[in-house]
Amino acid sequence: MEEGSSESGQDGGALSAASVGTEAVAAAAVVRKTVKMSETRDFIPCASEGDYSRSSGSSAAAAAQPDVASCTGSSEAAPRDDADADAEIHHTPDYARRAPAARLRIAPLELFSAAPSPPAAPRPPAKAADAEDAADDGAAAPEAGAGGGAQEGAMGCQIARTDKGNGDCCGQLRQEYDSLLREKGECRRVLEDLMRENDLKTKECHEAQTSLRDLQMELMRKSMHVGSLAFAVEGQVKEKTRWRQLLKDLSEKFKALKTEHQILLKESEEYKKCLSDATQMTTTIHQYMSQYASLESEFKDLKEKFSEEAKEHKDLYNKLIELKGNIRVFCRCRPLNTEETAEGASMAIDFDSAKDGELIVRGHVSSKKVFKFDSVFNPEEDQEKVFEKTAPFATSVLDGFNVCIFAYGQTGTGKTFTMEGTEGARGVNYRILDELFRVVKDRHDLFQYEITVSALEVYNEQIHDLLLTGSQPSTTTKRLEVRQVAEGVHHVPGLVEARVANMDEAWDVLQTGSKARVVGSTNANEHSSRSHWYTLCDGQRRKLDEWRAHKQ
Numbered sequence: 394m395e396e397g398s399s400e401s402g403q404d405g406g407a408l409s410a411a412s413v414g415t416e417a418v419a420a421a422a423v424v425r426k427t428v429k430m431s432e433t434r435d436f437i438p439c440a441s442e443g444d445y446s447r448s449s450g451s452s453a454a455a456a457a458q459p460d461v462a463s464c465t466g467s468s469e470a471a472p473r474d475d476a477d478a479d480a481e482i483h484h485t486p487d488y489a490r491r492a493p494a495a496r497l498r499i500a501p502l503e504l505f506s507a508a509p510s511p512p513a514a515p516r517p518p519a520k521a522a523d524a525e526d527a528a529d530d531g532a533a534a535p536e537a538g539a540g541g542g543a544q545e546g547a548m549g550c551q552i553a554r555t556d557k558g559n560g561d562c563c564g565q566l567r568q569e570y571d572s573l574l575r576e577k578g579e580c581r582r583v584l585e586d587l588m589r590e591n592d593l594k595t596k597e598c599h600e601a602q603t604s605l606r607d608l609q610m611e612l613m614r615k616s617m618h619v620g621s622l623a624f625a626v627e628g629q630v631k632e633k634t635r636w637r638q639l640l641k642d643l644s645e646k647f648k649a650l651k652t653e654h655q656i657l658l659k660e661s662e663e664y665k666k667c668l669s670d671a672t673q674m675t676t677t678i679h680q681y682m683s684q685y686a687s688l689e690s691e692f693k694d695l696k697e698k699f700s701e702e703a704k705e706h707k708d709l710y711n712k713l714i715e716l717k718g719n720i721r722v723f724c725r726c727r728p729l730n731t732e733e734t735a736e737g738a739s740m741a742i743d744f745d746s747a748k749d750g751e752l753i754v755r756g757h758v759s760s761k762k763v764f765k766f767d768s769v770f771n772p773e774e775d776q777e778k779v780f781e782k783t784a785p786f787a788t789s790v791l792d793g794f795n796v797c798i799f800a801y802g803q804t805g806t807g808k809t810f811t812m813e814g815t816e817g818a819r820g821v822n823y824r825i826l827d828e829l830f831r832v833v834k835d836r837h838d839l840f841q842y843e844i845t846v847s848a849l850e851v852y853n854e855q856i857h858d859l860l861l862t863g864s865q866p867s868t869t870t871k872r873l874e875v876r877q878v879a880e881g882v883h884h885v886p887g888l889v890e891a892r893v894a895n896m897d898e899a900w901d902v903l904q905t906g907s908k909a910r911v912v913g914s915t916n917a918n919e920h921s922s923r924s925h926w927y928t929l930c931d932g933q934r935r936k937l938d939e940w941r942a943h944k945q
């Protein structure tokens with residue numbers, strides 16, 4: 394009993410450690426023995442001998458044996474008397490004995506959840522083996538005792554050896570032993586129930602573990618799926634950001650396009666109005682064009698009529714001039730100058746008694762001479778009056794007639810003044826050219842004229858071109874001659890003909906020639922012209938249609 398008691402105390406510590414999951418590992422470090430469930434069943438009868446250390450955590454029935462301290466896991470629990478223990482077992486109620494077993498049920502679950510079961514521990518060293526052998530020995534006796542009458546006989550002998558000479562005690566012990574046997578049977582049943590329950594739970598645990606693994610795999614798959622989903626979501630977020638930016642840009646573009654559309658809409662409305670106006674204008678233009686076409690044909694008829702009328706007018710006009718006389722002579726009397734007045738001279742011409750075209754020169758006493766002219770201009774008549782009589786010749790020139798206007802008279806009588814005049818009182822040359830260009834302008838829609846002017850002087854019976862620079866009598870210049878080219882037509886070959894487009898140009902050319910003239914002084918005229926000055930004006934006329942065709 395001492396040996397068994399001591400082992401019981403030691404194993405009780407191991408049992409108590411096995412009853413709590415974490416302590417079981419520490420206890421296993423003290424005594425490690427792997428017991429199969431099938432072995433446990435055979436091992437259980439030893440519990441009746443108090444050797445509960447043989448059972449592993451699954452031998453929950455053995456937990457009913459230790460005291461409360463050992464059940465709470467205290468490995469320090471001191472060994473107790475067998476009698477006390479037996480009494481305690483005997484009097485321990487069923488629910489109290491099952492409580493540790495109920496706790497033990499937790500252990501496999503915890504082991505499964507923590508880690509797979511460790512491999513079977515190697516057999517403990519010799520000391521542990523001895524303890525095991527001792528336990529085996531201890532177990533063998535109860536096994537044999539539990540076997541039948543022989544075993545009971547052996548037990549009786551043992552009791553007899555233990556307490557020889559105490560017969561009362563032996564009977565009591567037998568009773569106790571019987572009760573212990575009953576208890577043992579009951580414990581075995583409980584243990585078997587617990588083992589079945591344990592198997593069931595183990596199976597459930599395995600199933601739970603399998604489902605846990607499945608769940609873990611599922612979780613892993615889900616995690617991976619979630620990961621891939623997160624990656625996809627991240628991509629979608631990026632894509633969404635990009636699309637949002639794109640949408641923003643498009644919105645701005647859309648706004649700009651909308652504004653542009655509004656502007657274009659307004660413009661299109663304006664264009665519509667313009668289009669209707671343009672349509673109206675087109676209609677009006679078409680009307681005007683048809684009117685213009687009819688007017689043009691009418692104008693053409695009128696133009697032809699006008700040409701005919703103009704031709705007729707020209708013929709009549711020139712006939713009138715011929716009737717008036719191809720050669721007309723006018724007489725102009727200049728006023729007395731200051732010198733003549735100072736000398737006491739008086740006017741010898743009687744203008745008061747003179748009739749139209751008559752010039753009466755008073756002589757001595759009552760004698761007088763009468764001269765007949767086409768016109769007579771008295772001293773009071775100015776340049777304008779003189780020109781009125783010569784103006785029609787400008788039209789004759791442009792009608793293609795040769796006209797010559799010249800002044801003849803004594804030195805200082807006013808030839809230059811009449812023909813050239815001064816800046817304030819232009820003479821015939823200036824005015825006839827002005828009239829010439831005026832008529833050209835009037836006829837611009839019928840005829841195109843090209844006017845040229847030349848200026849020459851005859852001095853000492855030599856002809857000088859006044860438009861040539863340095864053309865003076867002293868210089869060696871080419872001699873010009875007057876040649877007759879046709880009946881009544883004379884020409885000076887080699888003479889400069891300056892083409893002029895208007896009056897200003899023509900006058901500039903004539904001024905150039907005037908400055909080149911040879912001048913001197915006479916008794917009658919301080920600035921006497923010492924030469925004969927000819928201003929030639931030539932015109933070529935083309936009908937406008939012919940001229941345009943010629944230009945092309």
Ligand SMILES: Nc1ncnc2c1ncn2[C@@H]1O[C@H](COP(=O)(O)OP(=O)(O)OP(=O)(O)O)[C@@H](O)[C@H]1O
Pocket residue numbers: 726727728730772802803804805806807808809810811915918920921922923
């Ligand atoms: N009708 C007139 N009214 C006022 N002054 C005139 C008139 N005619 C001529 N004179 C003046 O008489 C002067 C002489 O005239 P002008 O030089 O024209 O004579 P001329 O006949 O050309 O002389 P020449 O033959 O010597 O050149 C000039 O001073 C001129 O201003």
